[in-house]
Amino acid sequence: MEKHQDKLRLATIVLFCLLNIGFGIYSAHMPLMVSGALGMVYAAVAMTTNLANVPRSNGAALPAAIPNTAAARLPVSTAMNSFVGGILDQSRYALLLRKQMLGVLTEEHRAKALSALRDEMDLISGGDVLLGKEGHSKEDRDRRDEFKASTGRPIYVAPVFIDRYAVTNRQYRSFVAAGGYEEKQLWDSRIWPAVRELVDETGRPGPRFWRDGCHAPSEEELPVVGISWYEAQACARWMGKRLPNDAEWVKAACSATTTASDTIVQQRYPWGGSMDKSRANLWGCGSKGVVSVREFTAGASAGGVYQLIGNVWEWTNSTFCLLQLKGNPIIAPLKGIRGGAFDTYFDHQATCQFESGEYPMSRRHNIGFRCVIGLRDLALDLPEPEATNIKDEVCPDLMVKCA
Numbered sequence: 001m002e003k004h005q006d007k008l009r010l011a012t013i014v015l016f017c018l019l020n021i022g023f024g025i026y027s028a029h030m031p032l033m034v035s036g037a038l039g040m041v042y043a044a045v046a047m048t049t050n051l052a053n054v055p056r057s058n059g060a061a062l063p064a065a066i067p068n069t070a071a072a073r074l075p076v077s078t079a080m081n082s083f084v085g086g087i088l089d090q091s092r093y094a095l096l097l098r099k100q101m102l103g104v105l106t107e108e109h110r111a112k113a114l115s116a117l118r119d120e121m122d123l124i125s126g127g128d129v130l131l132g133k134e135g136h137s138k139e140d141r142d143r144r145d146e147f148k149a150s151t152g153r154p155i156y157v158a159p160v161f162i163d164r165y166a167v168t169n170r171q172y173r174s175f176v177a178a179g180g181y182e183e184k185q186l187w188d189s190r191i192w193p194a195v196r197e198l199v200d201e202t203g204r205p206g207p208r209f210w211r212d213g214c215h216a217p218s219e220e221e222l223p224v225v226g227i228s229w230y231e232a233q234a235c236a237r238w239m240g241k242r243l244p245n246d247a248e249w250v251k252a253a254c255s256a257t258t259t260a261s262d263t264i265v266q267q268r269y270p271w272g273g274s275m276d277k278s279r280a281n282l283w284g285c286g287s288k289g290v291v292s293v294r295e296f297t298a299g300a301s302a303g304g305v306y307q308l309i310g311n312v313w314e315w316t317n318s319t320f321c322l323l324q325l326k327g328n329p330i331i332a333p334l335k336g337i338r339g340g341a342f343d344t345y346f347d348h349q350a351t352c353q354f355e356s357g358e359y360p361m362s363r364r365h366n367i368g369f370r371c372v373i374g375l376r377d378l379a380l381d382l383p384e385p386e387a388t389n390i391k392d393e394v395c396p397d398l399m400v401k402c403a
Contacts, residue, residue, distance in 0.1 A: 084109045090174040093117055094240035099379040114380070121161040122252070122303035123375065128154040129251040130264050132353065154264060155247045159375035162244060162252045164305050165293035166223035166312060166368045167235065169207075169215035175235045176213060181205035186234040191361075198231060198363075207231070208363040221292040223312045223368035229335045229360035232315045232369035241371035243317040246355065248372055249338050253308040254352035255301060268351050270301040270308050275347050280310030283345045290342055290366075309350050312368040313337040313358075320357025334358060341366035 084105070087096055093116035096105060105113070132153055182205075184192055200210035207215075208226030215222075227235075229243075236242050244252070256266035267273055269280075277285040279299030290311060300306050308314075320334040334357030340350035343366055348354060358367065 080106065080109065084112065088112060088116055090178065091120070091171045092239050093120070094373050094378070097378045097380065098240065102379050117161065120165070121163055121373075122305050124157065124160050124162055124248065124252045124303065126157060126159040127251070127256065127258055128156055128264050129247055129254070129256040130266060131155050131247055131250055157247045157251045160244075160248050160372050161375065162248065162305060162372045163370040166307060166314065166370045168221050168293055169224050170220040172207065172224040172227070172235060173214060175238050176206050178238070180234060180238050183238070186237045188230055188233065191230045198228065209365065221294065222290050223293050225290065225312055225365055225368050226363045227368070228363050229315050229358075233317075236369070236371045239371060241373045243315055243369060244372040246316055246318040246336055246338070249314070249316050250352055252303070252305055253301060253339070255303070266352070268353070270305070270352065271299055275350070280340075280350065281307070281342045282310045282340060282350050283343055285310075287342055307339075308352070309339050310344070311342055312339075312366050313341045313356070314339050315367060315369040320355065333360070335360045337367055
């Protein structure tokens, strides 16, 4: 029995070390990779020691290989099942599908992770999207149902998976309970000294409006709010994902496609060209606050992404730029937010193109987030997308966009 427990402990250590190494490679965090490697060395030494201490019977030599029996595999299988189950329960399936995990998971575990990906995310195909600010003149309003190339600049978006729903209180609670506010490697180094100030109403780590480190029991499926841009970024990293940049968010919302004549066609709203407040949780729709992320199904995008318009604004990974009168950009210390919220009054602020900005440390009652992950970051046995000419140069990290 003790031998099986030892094997179980070693298997668990190996699995967590592999995850640390994989996540360290993903986040380019050397200490995490080193700790994973050291853990693997420890496991190897412990395994060698255990084999050396196995009693020999009548001087017989040790077998050349460990017997491949069900009894011998049981501890490892149990540990793997527990490990994968825990990762899936925390909505961290993206970690299991990264290329670093190839050869580690069984087909059964991989199938479960793929099923979670299909259920929880939508694949946005690669292509161009028009990105730019909309005008609010009478002429602009008269042609509000159509977009022309002159209204924005085309930007290429690589294939990316985007969350069907905004991150919920339940999902964010898993991040908090797992010690996310203590994991330095998850946070932007510039903000780490101030992370201790990111607390709830009772002084515990967590969103601004929680109490005792948790949300109200009835609010599990509401989008998490009261979190800064840095908190959203850290949670996304913990899930093995990231925040979307402007172009990715807009392409998912407006279903941009390119015709045979090289014309970009995209919608003003996820559901079409006209405002319909029965499709989104906005001011005047009848709702007086935040609702479940699964409501307003009629307002979903063509790919089945919910509430890109309304309910809560969503943080993006792009810097929000202000413009001087002469058109020269001023990069303010703001991060982009998109989509409008339940208390958004003006219709023009609730379109696929409208962008606003907020200070990254703001923890407002109406800002949440959803995550993305690039297709090329996952091992899905899908054909590599063909190279496409990029019509507009974007900063390499896709974090800065001036409109």
